[in-house]
Amino acid sequence: MANIQQINGDYYGSKETLTEALPYSKINNSYMSAINNSFGIADKELSIYDDAIFYYNQAIKVSQEQIDKQSPLNNIAVVYIKQKKYDKAIKILEGILETKAFDNFIKSKARVIDNLGFAYYKKGLNKKGLLLMNESLDLRKKNDDVYGSIESYLHLAEFYSQTDVQKSNEKAKKAYEIASQLNSVDERLKALTFLISNGSEVKYGKKYIAINDSIIKVRNNFKNKFAKIKYDSKKEKDENQILRLEKAETSLALQKAHYQKIFFIIGITSLFLLLLYLRKFYENRNRIEKIKTAYDTETRIAKDIHDELANDVFNTITFTQTQSLENESIKETLIQKLDHIYSRVRGISRENNNVDIKTNYALNLKEMLSTYNNEHTNIIINNIEKVNWDLIDEIKKVTIYRVLQELMVNMKKHSQASLVVVKFDSNGKTFFIDYTDNGKGCEKSKIVKNGLQNMENRILSSKGTITFDTEPDKGFKVKITMPK
Incomplete structure (x- = not known):
């Protein structure tokens, strides 16, 4: 049942079903290995990578044969590639x-060779990586591993995307064709992603949207249907059990007290299991709501930027069509409009580019904050060097960078502040960030969540805390505390 749920994209539901299977795993170690491996797959697909590695290692521990350890070992390597830990x-x-x-x-060996080649490529050993990926593809073709060849074509599409767009498109189209024949939706979407990013026709973008919307609906329907099937099955079993007990009670009056005791135990156990289920259900729902809130917020911001920038471009095009560009003053106006659009585009790029979390992190963070310094707003950055950034987890560095970036954007759009102070501090296990501006502020009860909610979700997901302090005409303050 858990495997069926994973095939249909219901990874949270799959984990709940796997939990129900755990009591039966004592019968045989191979059951425990399979359950832990499935737990790892679910967490990998949910991007909970540390938990995924934990479960894969548990599967390895209970595997009695050396060959049985190879699948979870390969899965650990895949997670390391996603975490950019290519040497591991x-x-x-x-x-x-x-x-x-x-x-x-042979099929498993081809998969490992392909993953090894992909890891070499991601590390920068392109020649060695390409050789292994092609070797894996040939091996899969010879052994009629049609489904496995999809992954080979996708890896090759990514490899060529930086050097030969035509070859990248060829590999992506091949992956798309096979995935379509086998009705492998996720692989079709991955292939379309490469075709779109390589600048192919608009039709691929439309296909991506149509397939993505369709699979979301199908998987949501599956979750509801699967839950009902489980409920109906349990209900039928319970009803049959009650019926049998009632018949036994009628024919065996002397055992009435015994059966009453059984019913009492069943009731208490059912209540306990129900409470446990409700707790896990609400924990999962809260997590999904937080993820959805962040997604909706980022989608809204992206849409607003797109619409505003599109309006500027359209107005500029209209200007060139209705004005005589031979006139010097009109040419100057056109140049100003284009320069304005160029500045807007650079600003968007700067706010959404990748974060350098290596040796230049402190410098890049300081430069990002300083870009909001202008004739109207003075940005003061204190003690950024006081924090030993090399000791801080990479994910937390990205979180801090994005949260401070959102604070600065929020200040620029709403605060009208003339002075902003960002202060850093640190002790043995924790570092602190205090943000203060002298903007117009607002009432706490009227704080518009949107970006602020996104900041809070980011910080809480990294086990930190964030507090907001503001009043009308008394500025805006934010205090962030984060474990190293």
Whole structure:
């Protein structure tokens, strides 16, 4: 049941069903290995990578045969690639290929070779990576591993996307064709992503939207249908059990007290299980709501930027069509309009580009904050060097960068502040950030969530805290506390 839920994209539901399977895992270690591996797959698809690695390692621990350890080991390597820990992934995959018994499992071996080649490519060893990815594809073709070849084509499409767009499109189209034949929706979407990013026809964008919308509806319907099936099945079992007990009670009056005791125990157990289920249900729902809130907020911001920028471009095009560009003053006006659009585009790019979390993190963070310094607003940055950024987790660095960026954007749009102070501090296990501006502020009860809610979700997901302090005409203050 859990595997069926995973195939249909219901990973949270799959984890709940796997929990129900745990009591039966004591029968055989292979059951426990399979359950832990499935837990790992669900967490990998939900991007909970540390939990995924934990479950894969648990699967390895209970595996009695060396060959049974290869699948979870390969899965750990895939997670490391997603985390950009390419050296760790390469070490694991090379170790798997050294296992002699593994030579008898051609399809699995081809998968490992492909992942190893992809890891080499991501590390920058392009020639070695391309050789292994092509070797894997040939092996899959020879052994009629049609489904496995999809992953090979997708990896090759990503490889060529930086050097040969035509080849990248060829590989992506091949992956799309096979995925369509096998009705593999997620792989079709990945292939369309490469075709769109490579600048292919608009039709691929339309296909992506149509397929994505369709699969969301199908999977949502599946979740509801699956929950009802489980409910009906449990209800039928309970009703049959009650009927049997009632018949037994009628024919065996002397055992009435015994059956009453059984019913009492069943009732208490059912109540306990119901409370446990409700707790997990609401925890999952709150998590999904937070993710959805962040997604909706970012989508809204992206739409607003797109619409506003599109209006400027349209107005400029109209201006060129209705004015004589031979006139110097009109040419100057056109140049000013284009320069304004160029500045807007650079601003958008700066706010959404990748964050350098390596050695230049403090400098990049300071430069990002300083870009909001202008003739109307003075930005003061204190003690940024006081924090040892090398000791801080990479995800937390990205979180801090994005939260401060959103604070600065919020200040620029709403605050009308002339002075902004961002102060950093640190102790042994925690670092602190205090943001203060002298803008117009607002009543706490009337704070518009949107971006502020997004900031709060980011900080809470990294186990930090964030508090907002503001009053009308008394500025805006934010205090962030984050464990290292």
